[in-house]
Structures are given as C-alpha cells and as structure tokens.
Amino acid sequence: EVQLVESGGGLVQPGGSLRLSCAASGFTFRNYWMTWVRQAPGKGLEWVANIKQDGSEKYYVDSVKGRFAISRDNAKNSLYLQMNNLRAEDTAIYYCAREGSTVTGVDWFDPWGQGTLVTVSS
Amino acid sequence: DIQMTQSPSSLSASVGDRVTITCRASQSISNYLTWYQQKPGKAPELLIYAASSLQSGVPSRFSGSGSGTDFTLTISSLQPEDFATYYCQQSYSTPPYTFGQGTKVEIK
Numbered sequence: 189e190v191q192l193v194e195s196g197g198g199l200v201q202p203g204g205s206l207r208l209s210c211a212a213s214g215f216t217f218r219n220y221w222m223t224w225v226r227q228a229p230g231k232g233l234e235w236v237a238n239i240k241q242d243g244s245e246k247y248y249v250d251s252v253k254g255r256f257a258i259s260r261d262n263a264k265n266s267l268y269l270q271m272n273n274l275r276a277e278d279t280a281i282y283y284c285a286r287e288g289s290t291v292t293g294v295d296w297f298d299p300w301g302q303g304t305l306v307t308v309s310s
Numbered sequence: 311d312i313q314m315t316q317s318p319s320s321l322s323a324s325v326g327d328r329v330t331i332t333c334r335a336s337q338s339i340s341n342y343l344t345w346y347q348q349k350p351g352k353a354p355e356l357l358i359y360a361a362s363s364l365q366s367g368v369p370s371r372f373s374g375s376g377s378g379t380d381f382t383l384t385i386s387s388l389q390p391e392d393f394a395t396y397y398c399q400q401s402y403s404t405p406p407y408t409f410g411q412g413t414k415v416e417i418k
Binding site: 223225233238247248250289292293296297300303 | 311341342343344346348353354355356359360363365397399401404405406407408409410411412
C-alpha cells in the first residue's frame with residue numbers, strides 16, 4: 189500500500205523554526221517528484237514547494253522563498269521541509285504528496301499524507 | 311502566476327441532482343488541470359487529471375471537461391458520499407502550481 193506519513197508539526201513562536209518530515213512507503217520513492225501543500229484553518233489549499241527525484245530541482249511559492257527549504261533523502265525514503273523565520277500566516281496543516289504526471293507533463297498529487305499541523309503563535 | 315477561479319464557492323444540492331462546478335484560469339493552461347475532493351478532516355483525494363481523465367477507482371458519475379481557460383467538473387447524480395469540497399489545480403509550465411479557492415457542496 190502506498191503511504192505517506194508526515195510528522196514534526198507543533199506549536200512554535202513567531203520567528204522560530206520547525207522541520208517537517210514525510211515518510212514514504214509502498215512505492216519507489218526515488219522515482220517521483222514530491223510536493224508539500226498547506227491548508228490554513230478553514231481555508232483552501234496552497235501549494236508550497238516541490239523537489240525533483242534526485243533533488244536537483246526545487247521550486248517554492250513566493251511567500252516562503254528564502255525561509256523554507258525542501259529536501260529529500262532517497263536512501264531513507266523521506267521528504268523534509270525546513271521552515272525558518274516562521275510567521276503567524278504559516279499556521280496550517282502541511283501535507284506531503286507524491287506527484288504523478290502524464291507524458292505531456294500534466295502533474296497531479298496522489299496520494300496525500302494525513303497532514304501535520306503547524307501553529308505559529310506566541 | 312496563474313490564478314484559478316472556481317464558481318460557485320458553495321452550492322446546495324439534493325441526492326440525485328446533477329452538479330456542475332466551473333474553474334477558470336487567468337491564462338490558457340491547455341489541459342493541465344486536476345480536480346480533487348476533500349472531506350472534512352481528511353486529506354484531498356485525486357478525482358480527475360489532465361482535465362478529463364478519471365483517476366482509477368473514482369466513480370464514473372464524476373467527469374471533467376474543458377481546455378484552455380475554462381473547465382468543468384460534473385457529478386451526474388449526486389450521492390451522499392459526494393458532499394465535500396472540490397478544488398481545481400493547474401500545473402502548466404514550471405511551478406508555482408495554484409489551486410482554485412474551492413467549492414463546497416452541501417446537502418439541500
């Protein structure tokens with residue numbers, strides 16, 4: 189069974205740091221792009237960042253550039269999101285997801301993990 | 311960045327109704343459009359990719375159409391388990407990818 193399990197969320201003060209992890213199982217992790225998506229309480233989905241199979245390409249939404257860093261360890265089947273200088277507006281459930289694509293490059297996210305809640309508050 | 315606008319933001323419908331949700335892109339995205347369903351307290355699930363391709367295991371009452379800037383998700387006969395929030399997402403060109411704001415389907 190393909191499974192993604194996030195961990196590392198919690199309560200952090202503004203300006204603080206947190207590192208999220210996503211453990212993958214049931215598929216060949218090193219063959220897939222991986223992505224992080226977040227959802228603020230009661231709000232919609234926001235794509236955050238993604239990373240190529242070998243880690244050589246990374247992309248970020250503008251609001252986290254310079255503060256967040258996505259990485260992966262293919263030997264450990266794990267995806268990470270290092271979050272620094274956190275702000276109240278970063279409060280959200282953070283989901284990791286596997287990316288799939290057609291031969292023409294249409295990308296989608298499936299499956300998703302259950303999410304981990306990050307709360308930024310003093 | 312490409313903006314995605316869904317309409318309506320919410321709708322009320324009855325079991326058995328035909329439901330249509332639209333998604334409009336701020337520029338042409340060809341067929342680089344995906345639909346997700348999210349139930350309360352759960353992670354989103356993939357319904358349709360490449361605008362009209364049904365994900366394996368998704369009931370055939372769900373269908374997608376469109377190309378360019380205008381897209382539609384249709385539920386042909388609404389079932390109790392379909393009450394949820396639906397999101398469109400574009401993956402045209404390099405990231406950032408963007409989602410629509412969501413459409414909540416509620417019981418009338």
